[in-house]
Every structure is written in C-alpha cells, then in structure tokens.
Amino acid sequence: MPRRHITGFSNPTVKFVRSLREKKHRKREGKFLAEGLRLLTDARECGRLPKMLLMAEGRDPHPLLDALEQAVEGAGGEVIELPGEILAKVTGKDNPQAVAGVFAEFDTRLDRIDRSAAPIWLVAHALRDPGNLGTMLRTGDAVGAGGLILIDDCADPFSVEAVRASMGAVFTQGIAQARWDEFLPWLRGGEGQLVAASLRDAQPYRGAPYAAPCFVMVGNESRGLPEEYEMACDLRVTMPMRGRADSLNAAVAGAVLAYEVLATLENRG
Known part of the structure; x- marks a missing residue:
C-alpha cells in the first residue's frame, strides 16, 4: 500500500x-x-x-x-x-x-491468562488513575510478572494516558479484565496465592511466606480494598509507615510488594 x-x-x-x-x-x-x-x-x-x-x-x-x-x-x-x-x-x-x-485492542478475557507462565502477577481493584495503571504495567515488566488483572471498574488500560505511562509495558504484559465474582473462582480453580497489603490480621511484608504463582493485589487509590476482598486473600501483609503518611500510592505499594515477592522467590531458589 x-x-x-x-x-x-x-x-x-x-x-x-x-x-x-x-x-x-x-x-x-x-x-x-x-x-x-x-x-x-x-x-x-x-x-x-x-x-x-x-x-x-x-x-x-x-x-x-x-x-x-x-x-x-x-x-x-x-x-x-x-x-x-x-x-x-x-x-x-x-x-x-x-x-x-x-x-x-487485545483480548482481555480472564480465561486467556496462563497462570503458570510467570511466578508473579499483579492485580488491581477499581484503580481509577490511568497513570497508576500504566505504572503498574511498567512495574510488572520490571519484576518479570506475567501481567496485570484488572478487577471491577478500573481505568481503561488502552487510554492514551495509561499506554504512555506504561512506557511500552502495555505490549509486554498480559492484560485481563474481570469482575471479582469471576476472578476469585478462576483463581481458586488452580494454583495461586492471593496477597494484599492490609492492616487486618497482617504480618510484616518482609519475610512473609510468599509462594508462586503469587497474585499481588492493590486497591482503589482512595478507598483501598473492600474488607470482603482482603479477607479472601491467602496472605495479608503490612508495610511500615515511618512518617506522617498513613498509606502509599497504590502503584507504589504494588511495586514495593512485588519486589519483595520477587526477592523471596529468587532466594528460595
């Protein structure tokens, strides 16, 4: 042509x-x-x-x-x-x-995800900021994650802002979109540990017993995760806050946790 x-x-x-x-x-x-x-x-x-x-x-x-x-x-x-x-x-x-x-646009059906393809997956619930979504894709690429699973009503991963923030990771990472009542049965239908940062019955994020494939979940920027979602996790961990802030940016929290999971899995050999 x-x-x-x-x-x-x-x-x-x-x-x-x-x-x-x-x-x-x-x-x-x-x-x-x-x-x-x-x-x-x-x-x-x-x-x-x-x-x-x-x-x-x-x-x-x-x-x-x-x-x-x-x-x-x-x-x-x-x-x-x-x-x-x-x-x-x-x-x-x-x-x-x-x-x-x-x-x-890519096929984002959940059943296209091969959980055995990577030791780490990122999961975001009701993430509204396309910049945060793109940053999570970029983080996933950096830690060797299989991709990002978007739960419920998230920002559009194919918006110009999200694609730009991903720095190309929108093409290297798998992307799936699902409702919570679809995601949880899918996850429990095979191997997979669901992990989230939480204050409910949580243990320190350093040294926690992470296991592959590990699904690292973050919540909405302002509301966090619903209690029902947190209680469905296999592991809840807490990150120390040394200053006046009581929480981290959602994408930053996901990155910190993903790197700790990566270090734990690599050290385990």
Whole structure:
C-alpha cells in the first residue's frame, strides 16, 4: 500500500484517530492509540504492529523508524505522513513525538491468562488513575510478572494516558479484565496465592511466606480494598509507615510488594 499524505485537520482519518482518545470510541472501534518510536519499537519486538502508522513530516531519520515502517507495510498496514501540528492534535500532546500508531485492542478475557507462565502477577481493584495503571504495567515488566488483572471498574488500560505511562509495558504484559465474582473462582480453580497489603490480621511484608504463582493485589487509590476482598486473600501483609503518611500510592505499594515477592522467590531458589 503506498504511503498516504494528509495535510488538513478536517481529514476523516485525522478525526478517526483523534476519536480514539475517548473510551467510547475505542470500545466501538476496538482500537487504541500509542505514540513514540521507543514504545512502537517495543510493540514491534513483541510481535504487535499498528494497523496504521502516522509519521510527522520533517522528522529526523532513524533506523528503528525505517524498520517499523517496513514491518507495517509488510504486514499490510497503512503508513501516513502528516504535519507535526496535526499529529499534536491527534495525540493531544503539545510536543508530539515523531510517530504514533493505531493498534487493535487485545483480548482481555480472564480465561486467556496462563497462570503458570510467570511466578508473579499483579492485580488491581477499581484503580481509577490511568497513570497508576500504566505504572503498574511498567512495574510488572520490571519484576518479570506475567501481567496485570484488572478487577471491577478500573481505568481503561488502552487510554492514551495509561499506554504512555506504561512506557511500552502495555505490549509486554498480559492484560485481563474481570469482575471479582469471576476472578476469585478462576483463581481458586488452580494454583495461586492471593496477597494484599492490609492492616487486618497482617504480618510484616518482609519475610512473609510468599509462594508462586503469587497474585499481588492493590486497591482503589482512595478507598483501598473492600474488607470482603482482603479477607479472601491467602496472605495479608503490612508495610511500615515511618512518617506522617498513613498509606502509599497504590502503584507504589504494588511495586514495593512485588519486589519483595520477587526477592523471596529468587532466594528460595
């Protein structure tokens, strides 16, 4: 397919791509937007290619961009050039990176998760901040987790903000979405230890008996986890708070706990 050039803000393709910044349009189209050469290169290396590649005119040449363009064209995708100011409108970012891509959303059904594929999984309940969601994906990538399971009503993992915050981990991590009454029976249908930070009958997070596959669960940013969810956990742990704050940011708490689980499992050999 030949490269296409767009010059006007009113072009239907520009309007379509801009619409993907809204959840209702992403769900209707089954597509999402990602930006930046590094992020799109991570996607390519994970076997994920955009259906549509948008490149700013006058961009600096780069071999990774050449490789990305060739891969998209080879897979039958569309390559579009457009002025930088239009790309800024598309991404909603004042200083847009030179490239963006439109990807098909992934299958996020819980039954696609292979719990034996990794020793650690992250679980988030009612996480509302897309930045926190993206950070948890990035943490999962860092600790070698299998992915992130989103419970009940969470932020959209395919929003521009979440994808951006993930720094490419949206492509390296498995993502599943489920209700609690679906997740818990699924978890109990096989091996898996459910762990959460809590003050209810909790033990110190250091030295706790973590076991693989370990599912590390964090709650809503302001309300935490419902008592019912905490009491369903196999292990509840507490992290010391030495200052005036009484809690950690949800994504930070998940990262601290995930690294402690990783260290315990690795030391166990």
